[in-house]
Amino acid sequence: MESKKSEGESSRSRISALVVDDDAIIRKIHKAMLQQVFNMDAKSVKDGKEAVDLHRCGANFDIIFMDKEMPIMDGHEATKELRGMGVKSMIVGITTRADEKDREEFLAAGSNHCFEKPLNRAKVEQVLHDHPNFPF
Amino acid sequence: MQNMEVDQMQRQYLDYIKSLFLEGFLDGQFLQLQQLQDENNPDFVVEVVSLFFEDSERLLNDLTFALDQKGIDFKKVDAHVHQLKGSSSSIGAQRVKNCCIAFRNFCEEQNIDECLSCLQQVKQEYCHVKNKLETLIRLEQQIVAAGGSIPTMEFSF
Numbered sequence: 344m345e346s347k348k349s350e351g352e353s354s355r356s357r358i359s360a361l362v363v364d365d366d367a368i369i370r371k372i373h374k375a376m377l378q379q380v381f382n383m384d385a386k387s388v389k390d391g392k393e394a395v396d397l398h399r400c401g402a403n404f405d406i407i408f409m410d411k412e413m414p415i416m417d418g419h420e421a422t423k424e425l426r427g428m429g430v431k432s433m434i435v436g437i438t439t440r441a442d443e444k445d446r447e448e449f450l451a452a453g454s455n456h457c458f459e460k461p462l463n464r465a466k467v468e469q470v471l472h473d474h475p476n477f478p479f
Numbered sequence: 480m481q482n483m484e485v486d487q488m489q490r491q492y493l494d495y496i497k498s499l500f501l502e503g504f505l506d507g508q509f510l511q512l513q514q515l516q517d518e519n520n521p522d523f524v525v526e527v528v529s530l531f532f533e534d535s536e537r538l539l540n541d542l543t544f545a546l547d548q549k550g551i552d553f554k555k556v557d558a559h560v561h562q563l564k565g566s567s568s569s570i571g572a573q574r575v576k577n578c579c580i581a582f583r584n585f586c587e588e589q590n591i592d593e594c595l596s597c598l599q600q601v602k603q604e605y606c607h608v609k610n611k612l613e614t615l616i617r618l619e620q621q622i623v624a625a626g627g628s629i630p631t632m633e634f635s636f
Binding site for chain 1: 508511512514515517520523526527530531534558561562564565566568569570583
């Protein structure tokens with residue numbers, strides 16, 4: 344599959360992505376997909392606190408894929424924390440239920456999108472399509 | 480002769496994987512997984528499936544233990560089912576995922592009998608999909624050992 348191409352994109356550096364999920368399988372799959380299908384520079388951490396700590400140390404990502412239910416710090420808590428720190432990345436919340444309450448919580452915390460697992464090509468394409476000026 | 484043998488194995492492989500989709504064991508997510516396997520990640524599918532097996536067996540043991548307690552902690556049970564649902568849906572193990580959806584609902588209701596029934600069902604579905612995936616991987620390895628390449632499946636949903 345070709346990665347998304349648009350005018351001027353070839354002159355931009357790769358989109359940097361962070362996958363935040365407590366499940367090792369999901370981290371492996373999502374990272375591989377973002378790297379291979381979308382040519383993103385993808386990293387992963389295993390919970391919301393690690394994501395927040397990474398940003399406190401100065402890391403910055405164009406896009407963050409944030410799982411909802413995680414030990415230590417949930418996805419929407421981490422999203423609130425990151426927005427409170429002034430992080431302007433695109434944040435995509437990933438839930439495990441088709442539950443409106445989870446979606447509302449994520450969006451209220453400051454995420455830009457919310458999808459039900461699994462993350463797949465079509466969903467990532469939708470995010471990129473909905474934000475033609477991304478990365479911000 | 481060798482080409483005929485490889486052709487036959489490839490046909491057998493395609494028939495087998497199609498049956499897994501038609502019977503609902505796997506869904507499109509598994510195809511996406513296969514598409515992530517390339518010369519830089521030649522064992523990607525086997526690695527992910529192996530992780531899924533390890534993880535699932537641990538979670539099923541944890542669930543059995545948690546549901547065997549006098550005072551069941553449904554939050555803990557739900558957390559384990561949540562994890563299993565997440566990983567099964569990410570590899571495309573559709574029937575396991577669907578069992579987990581029902582299981583989570585009964586956890587919310589704190590319905591012990593239904594939770595125990597769900598546990599048996601999810602164990603069964605996991606055993607089925609594990610056998611199917613092991614067979615699939617074996618067929619892939621046989622094709623590669625015979626000098627062939629693993630055919631890709633077109634499947635419309």
